[in-house]
Amino acid sequence: MLIDILFKTIGTNYRHNQVIEIFHMNMGGGGVWKLPRPRAKGVPFFSRNQIATTLHQVGVLLELKGANPFRTRSYFNGSRTISTLTEDFGEVVISGRLMDLKGIGKGLGSGITNAVLEGEWPEDWIELFEKTPSGLIVMLGIPNLGPKRIKLLNEELGITNIIELQESCEASEIEDLSGFGKKSQQKILDGIQLLKRFNARRRLDIGLLYGNALKELISNIPKVEQIELAGSARRKKESIGDLDLVIGAKSEHHDEISNSILSLPGIADIKGAGDSKISLILDTSIFENEFNLGNLDGGVLDAIGGEDYEKMEATGTIDAQVRIVPSNMFPFTLAYFTGSKEHNIRMRQRALDRGLKLNEFGLIPIAKIDDLKGIEAAQFSIKADSEEDIYKRLDLPYIVPELREDLGEIEAGEENNLPELITINSIRGAFHNHTILSDGEATLEQMADEAQKLNWEYLGISDHSESLKIANGANANDLLNQGKLIEKYNSTWKEKGNDFRLFHGVESDILENGKLDYSEDVLRELDYVVASVHAMTKWNNRDESENTEDLIKTIENKYTTMLGHPTGRIIQGRNGYEVDMHAVIRTMGDMNENGIFKAIELNASPYRLDLDWRLCKFAKMCGVPVSINPDAHDLMGLRDVRFGTYIARKGWLEKSDVLNTKSSEEVATLFSKRS
DNA sequence: GCCGTTTTCGGCCCGACTGTTTTCAGTCG
Numbered sequence: 289m290l291i292d293i294l295f296k297t298i299g300t301n302y303r304h305n306q307v308i309e310i311f312h313m314n315m316g317g318g319g320v321w322k323l324p325r326p327r328a329k330g331v332p333f334f335s336r337n338q339i340a341t342t343l344h345q346v347g348v349l350l351e352l353k354g355a356n357p358f359r360t361r362s363y364f365n366g367s368r369t370i371s372t373l374t375e376d377f378g379e380v381v382i383s384g385r386l387m388d389l390k391g392i393g394k395g396l397g398s399g400i401t402n403a404v405l406e407g408e409w410p411e412d413w414i415e416l417f418e419k420t421p422s423g424l425i426v427m428l429g430i431p432n433l434g435p436k437r438i439k440l441l442n443e444e445l446g447i448t449n450i451i452e453l454q455e456s457c458e459a460s461e462i463e464d465l466s467g468f469g470k471k472s473q474q475k476i477l478d479g480i481q482l483l484k485r486f487n488a489r490r491r492l493d494i495g496l497l498y499g500n501a502l503k504e505l506i507s508n509i510p511k512v513e514q515i516e517l518a519g520s521a522r523r524k525k526e527s528i529g530d531l532d533l534v535i536g537a538k539s540e541h542h543d544e545i546s547n548s549i550l551s552l553p554g555i556a557d558i559k560g561a562g563d564s565k566i567s568l569i570l571d572t573s574i575f576e577n578e579f580n581l582g583n584l585d586g587g588v589l590d591a592i593g594g595e596d597y598e599k600m601e602a603t604g605t606i607d608a609q610v611r612i613v614p615s616n617m618f619p620f621t622l623a624y625f626t627g628s629k630e631h632n633i634r635m636r637q638r639a640l641d642r643g644l645k646l647n648e649f650g651l652i653p654i655a656k657i658d659d660l661k662g663i664e665a666a667q668f669s670i671k672a673d674s675e676e677d678i679y680k681r682l683d684l685p686y687i688v689p690e691l692r693e694d695l696g697e698i699e700a701g702e703e704n705n706l707p708e709l710i711t712i713n714s715i716r717g718a719f720h721n722h723t724i725l726s727d728g729e730a731t732l733e734q735m736a737d738e739a740q741k742l743n744w745e746y747l748g749i750s751d752h753s754e755s756l757k758i759a760n761g762a763n764a765n766d767l768l769n770q771g772k773l774i775e776k777y778n779s780t781w782k783e784k785g786n787d788f789r790l791f792h793g794v795e796s797d798i799l800e801n802g803k804l805d806y807s808e809d810v811l812r813e814l815d816y817v818v819a820s821v822h823a824m825t826k827w828n829n830r831d832e833s834e835n836t837e838d839l840i841k842t843i844e845n846k847y848t849t850m851l852g853h854p855t856g857r858i859i860q861g862r863n864g865y866e867v868d869m870h871a872v873i874r875t876m877g878d879m880n881e882n883g884i885f886k887a888i889e890l891n892a893s894p895y896r897l898d899l900d901w902r903l904c905k906f907a908k909m910c911g912v913p914v915s916i917n918p919d920a921h922d923l924m925g926l927r928d929v930r931f932g933t934y935i936a937r938k939g940w941l942e943k944s945d946v947l948n949t950k951s952s953e954e955v956a957t958l959f960s961k962r963s
Numbered sequence: 964g965c966c967g968t969t970t971t972c973g974g975c976c977c978g979a980c981t982g983t984t985t986t987c988a989g990t991c992g
Contacts, residue, residue: 355964358975362964393965432981434990469983519992532992565980624978629992633976640976647978 321345321425323417326407327833333407335832335868336370336377339400342413343367349416351435352424365391370400371902372695374909377870381405423449430479431529432472440465454480490606491859493894493931495521495528498606501554501574503533506610509548511541513615518625522689524934526859526897530607531570532625536618545612556605566610572602583729583922585722586758587822588895591861617649619672624648630694631687638682638698644670651678690938695905709937712930714949719748719793720818720852720889720917721926725770726751727759729922732773732790738923740788746952749774750793750818753805759822764810767794771813789952791815791959795852797822802841804848811847816959818889818917819845820852827856827865836868840875843886846963850887850915850947851876853898861895869903877910885961887913887947890939892932893925904939913958914939915947 323342326333334342347363369391370377380386381404387397399410427438427450441447444465445456453476456462462473490498499517507515512535516522519532537545542564549566550558554574559567581598593600613621624632624647639646645654650669672678676686684701688709691697700706722728723735730738732749739747749770752759762770774792781788793816796804804811804819811817819842821827827835842848851872855864876886888907890899899907899914907914916932918925936946943949950958 359964361975365965391965395964432990436989467983467988471982475982529992560980562980567980625992627992629976632992636976645977 321417321422323409323414325831329833332378332381332404334404336373336870337868338832339377339403340367340371343370343396346413346416348425348428349420352420352439353416354436354439362391362396366396374906378404421448426450427453429483430476431482432475433479437467440467450480485600485604489527489529489860491527491894492521492524492934494601495531495606498570498574499531502531502570502608505552506533506535506549509545511537512545513537514618516622518622519627522626523628523692524690524938526935530609533608533610534618534622534625535610535612536615537612539614542612549610564612568608568610569605570608571605582924584895585727585921587824588858588861588893591858592895616671617666619675619678620650620669621648623675623678626689626692628693631692634694634698635682642682651681690934691940707940707942710933710941710943710946710949712933714943714946715744715916715929715933716951717744717746717748717948718917718926718929719791719816719850719915719948720750720795720891721748721920722751723749725762725766727921732770734923736777736788736790738926742926745787746789746791746955748791748793748816750795753794753796755797755799755805756822761797764806768810768813791955793817793849795820798838798842802838802845804842804845816849817847818850818852819848821856821865824856824862824865832866832868835865836871839867839872843872843875843879849885849959850889852889853891853896853919854888855898857898858895859897864898870906873903873907873910873912876912880911883961884963885958887915890914890916890932890936892916892918892928894928894931897931897935901935901939904936904941908941908945913947914941914945
C-alpha cells in the first residue's frame with residue numbers, strides 16, 4: 289500500500305538538483321514530461337512558465353542524450369533568465385527584444401520566438417521529448433546516479449525505468465558494467481529506497497528539526513568552538529536534500545571531536561569518516577521526544593501518503609555531512625557549504641576579478657600561491673572573522689543566507705539596495721485559520737487565547753465554506769452565527785480595555801467560473817474572504833490558460849480579499865495546478881493601484897509554503913501585499929507562521945510588504961476597500 | 964548553445980569525494 293502511494297508520487301517528483309528545482313517552481317505539471325499544447329486563443333501561444341519549463345526539460349533531456357555539457361548549460365541558463373524576467377514575457381517576445389536578454393542567443397531565441405508567435409516547437413526538441421524514455425528522468429532522482437551513468441545503463445542493459453533498474457541490481461547485472469561495481473550497485477538500491485520514501489528530499493520543517501537537534505548535540509562536545517547549520521537548511525529552501533554542518537575547532541582537537549560525534553545518539557549509520565568530513569545517516573532516535581506532526585487538513589494528508597505518512601516519518605532517516613575545520617577557516621567553509629551553487633559561482637568570479645581565489649579554505653591572492661592547491665594554499669588566505677569579512681573584501685555588504693541564490697542579491701548588494709527583511713517579531717496576527725466549525729480541532733475561544741499568548745493583536749478566523757463537504761464546510765447560518773459570537777467577543781474585550789480583536793472571514797472554495805460560495809447577503813457580512821481552490825483533480829486536468837482565467841475571475845469578485853494557497857502544491861506530495869501566476873499577480877497589482885484591496889497568501893504550513901518564494905519578489909514588485917497565513921487547524925498550527933516568515937525572507941519581503949504586520953485599524957481599513 | 968571579440972572560434976567555476984581504477988570519470992554542491 290505504502291509503496292503504491294509512493295510510486296504514484298515518484299512519477300511527478302525527481303531529485304536531481306536541476307529537475308527538483310522545476311518541481312519546486314510548480315512548473316512541472318503532471319507525471320510524464322510533454323511539450324505543452326499551444327494556447328487556443330493565439331499569440332502568445334505559450335506563457336513564460338511553459339517556455340522556462342520546456343527549456344529546462346530540454347536541457348535535462350540533452351544531458352541524458354550525452355550532449356555537450358556547455359550546450360546543456362545554456363538551456364538551463366536560458367530557462368533561468370526567462371523565469372526570473374520581471375517584464376511581461378509575451379511583450380518581450382512580440383517586440384523582438386528576446387535576444388537582447390543575456391543568455392538568449394540565436395538558437396534559443398529563434399526557437400522560443402517561433403513557439404510563442406506560431407505555436408510550434410522546434411523539431412529537435414519534439415524529437416528529444418518523444419525519444420527519451422520518461423523512466424530515465426525519474427532515475428535522475430536517485431542520489432549519485434547522474435545522466436552519464438543512466439545513459440550507459442540504458443544502452444548496455446536496455447533499462448528504461450526504475451523498476452527495471454531495481455530488478456537489474458537485484459540480479460547483480462549492474463556490478464559487471466564498466467565503471468560500476470558491487471558498491472555502486474548497492475548504492476543504487478539504497479537510493480531507490482530513499483527515493484520511494486521521500487523522493488530523496490525532506491521538507492524544511494523536518495530538516496530543521498533534525499539539523500537543530502544534531503547542532504545542539506555537537507555544540508555540547510568539549511573543544512568545539514563554532515558550529516553552524518549550512519546548506520539549503522540555512523538558506524531556508526522549502527525542502528532539503530541532506531544536512532550540512534560546519535564545525536570550527538583547533539586542528540589538534542579534530543580527532544577527539546570526530547570520535548565524540550560518532551558516538552552521539554541518533555546515528556543510524558556511518559557512511560564515511562575521514563579527516564575533515566563525517567557522513568552520517570540520522571534517524572528519529574536523535575529526538576528526546578517523539579515529534580508532533582500536528583493536525584493536517586485531509587487534502588494535505590492524502591497528498592503525502594494518508595494514514596501511512598506518520599509511520600513513514602517515524603522510521604525516516606536523513607543524511608548529514610559534518611565538516612570539521614580549523615577555526616580560522618570556519619567562515620570560508622561555512623560560506624562555501626551554505627551555497628547556493630549559483631551564488632558561489634558569482635562570488636568566486638568576483639574574487640577572480642580581484643586577483644583572488646575563493647574556496648572553502650580561504651580567500652587567497654592568486655599571485656602568492658604558485659602551484660599550491662586547496663588547504664596548502666590557504667595559509668596565504670586573507671583573514672576573516674566572519675562571513676561579513678568575506679563579503680566586505682569582495683566589495684559587498686553582508687548577504688544573508690536566505691538570499692544567496694543568485695537571483696539579484698549580488699547586484700542589489702553592489703547598489704547597496706538589499707532589502708531589510710521581515711522578521712517574525714513584526715507579525716501581529718494572521719488570517720487563515722480554522723476552528724471546530726469546519727475541520728479545525730480548537731474552538732474560536734481557544735484559538736483567540738492562543739493568538740494572545742503569541743502576543744498577536746488580532747486573529748482572522750476563516751473556516752471552510754459550505755461546498756467543501758469533506759472538510760465539514762460551514763453552512764450560511766452557522767457562519768453568520770460565528771460572526772455574532774466574534775462580535776460579542778470583540779466588544780467584551782473592548783470593554784475590558786483589551787485591544788485584541790478577531791476578524792471574521794471564510795475560506796471560500798472557488799467554484800465554477802471563479803464563483804465564490806454563499807450568496808452576496810452572507811458575503812457582505814464578512815470582514816474578508818480567503819478564496820482557495822480545493823478541487824485539485826479538476827484543476828489539474830485543465831490547461832494553464834483555463835485555470836488562469838478562473839483565478840482572475842475570482843480575484844475580480846468584489847468579495848475576494850485574498851487568494852489562499854495560490855497553486856495548491858503540497859511539498860513532497862503533489863505539484864500545483866498549472867497557472868500563469870505572474871498574470872494573476874499582475875491583475876491583483878492593477879487592482880491595488882486602483883484602490884481595490886487584493887492580497888495573496890503565503891500559506892505558512894511547511895507542507896505548502898505556497899506562494900512560492902520565487903514569486904514573492906514579483907508580488908512585491910507589483911504592489912500586492914502578501915499575507916503570511918498559518919492555515920492553522922489547531923493551536924500549535926498558529927506557530928507555523930515562522931515557516932512562512934522564513935519563506936517571505938527568502939522571497940525578499942520586507943515588513944511593509946506583508947499584510948499581517950499592519951495594525952488592526954490599518955487592516956480593517958484595507959479590508960473595506962472592496963470596490 | 965552563448966559570449967566576446969583578436970569577427971571565427973575558444974572558453975565556459977572549481978574542488979572534493981567515491982568507487983572505480985592503476986590515473987580517472989561521474990556526481991555533487
